[in-house]
Amino acid sequence: MSTRLLEGRPAIVTGAAGGIGRGHILHLAAAGAPVVINDINGEAAAALADDVTAAGGKALVSTHNIGTREGAEGLIQACIDAFGSVRILVNNAGNLRDRTLLKMTDDDLDSVLTVHVKGTFWCTQAAARAMAEQGQGGAIVNTTSGGHFGSFGQTAYSAAKGAIASMTYTWAFELARYGIRVNAIGPLGTTAMSKTYRDADGKPGDEFDPTLNGPAVVYLCSDEAENVSGQVFGTGGPRLAHMVQPHYGKTLVKPDGWDLESIRKHFQTHMPGEFGPFGILGKPYPFHGGVRPPEPKDD
Numbered sequence: 001m002s003t004r005l006l007e008g009r010p011a012i013v014t015g016a017a018g019g020i021g022r023g024h025i026l027h028l029a030a031a032g033a034p035v036v037i038n039d040i041n042g043e044a045a046a047a048l049a050d051d052v053t054a055a056g057g058k059a060l061v062s063t064h065n066i067g068t069r070e071g072a073e074g075l076i077q078a079c080i081d082a083f084g085s086v087r088i089l090v091n092n093a094g095n096l097r098d099r100t101l102l103k104m105t106d107d108d109l110d111s112v113l114t115v116h117v118k119g120t121f122w123c124t125q126a127a128a129r130a131m132a133e134q135g136q137g138g139a140i141v142n143t144t145s146g147g148h149f150g151s152f153g154q155t156a157y158s159a160a161k162g163a164i165a166s167m168t169y170t171w172a173f174e175l176a177r178y179g180i181r182v183n184a185i186g187p188l189g190t191t192a193m194s195k196t197y198r199d200a201d202g203k204p205g206d207e208f209d210p211t212l213n214g215p216a217v218v219y220l221c222s223d224e225a226e227n228v229s230g231q232v233f234g235t236g237g238p239r240l241a242h243m244v245q246p247h248y249g250k251t252l253v254k255p256d257g258w259d260l261e262s263i264r265k266h267f268q269t270h271m272p273g274e275f276g277p278f279g280i281l282g283k284p285y286p287f288h289g290g291v292r293p294p295e296p297k298d299d
């Protein structure tokens with residue numbers, strides 16, 4: 001039997017027709033939340049709504065495009081009109097335009113930043129305004145990715161996911177006074193989106209059931225997580241990982257400030273040894289040997 005931690009609390013998931021968002025919907029509904037299934041793919045969203053109602057839950061389909069302010073505001077209003085309030089928002093919708101920096105276009109960047117960053121901003125602003133007005137608090141879960149640590153070929157996506165992590169930290173500060181908690185997940189799941197992924201050797205990643213991110217979302221939205229805000233978790237597959245916020249590491253102190261000569265004297269002896277792994281796969285730091293222009297080509 002499911003644990004109904006969210007009984008009667010209306011919940012919205014954006015981009016929920018398939019993949020990871022579909023799993024969030026199934027788990028939120030099983031926990032007792034009336035759900036709004038938002039997606040520009042209305043057919044798949046309607047099929048999921050049928051599954052939820054067949055299992056005894058309440059579901060509303062929204063085909064609002066959250067990549068516009070009107071769409072985001074319309075989505076939040078549709079939830080309030082159908083279920084009387086909005087208590088939970090999961091910003092999950094996403095798109096990809098993977099290109100290396102040298103090949104990408106303005107349109108690639110705009111498309112990804114609009115859906116992920118502006119879509120998350122517009123939905124959260126509208127939902128948080130409604131939650132503050134309702135006075136019952138609320139829970140928001142954003143969707144970031146390990147891709148924001150750096151991911152070859154993903155300038156737009158890593159920028160978007162980094163922005164979402166940073167907005168999560170800021171909104172946790174700003175919305176606590178209204179009893180609204182804001183966290184994020186970096187999920188894992190084999191989905192339409194993940195199928196485009198290739199590792200450095202050109203191989204696809206391991207297979208993961210995309211619905212297994214849902215239980216963590218339910219927990220984060222429940223009162224049992226009332227002490228959790230401004231945090232990011234890696235979810236999905238076998239893991240539940242705390243994604244540690246960037247913070248200052250090794251720090252050299254010179255009370256009168258660092259002039260160039262002092263930096264030249266101390267930098268190479270104190271800093272490079274501290275450089276840790278980076279990138280989505282956390283490979284060893286690759287640049288200790290230096291990064292230099294290619295050798296001139298012979299004509």
Ligand SMILES: NC(=O)c1ccc[n+]([C@@H]2O[C@H](COP(=O)([O-])OP(=O)(O)OC[C@H]3O[C@@H](n4cnc5c(N)ncnc54)[C@H](O)[C@@H]3O)[C@@H](O)[C@H]2O)c1
Pocket residue numbers: 014015016017018019020021038039040041064065066067091092093094095115119143144145146186187188189190191192193194210
């Ligand atoms: N799959 C993974 O392993 C993985 C890893 C890290 C992060 N993520 C993130 O998880 C989230 C879900 O991804 P997924 O893998 O399930 O991909 P997916 O492509 O299956 O799902 C994304 C959904 O968002 C919808 N969508 C796109 N633009 C929209 C818009 N403007 N308005 C409304 N809906 C819109 C799409 O129709 C689609 O159904 C994304 O934010 C993604 O970046 C996924």
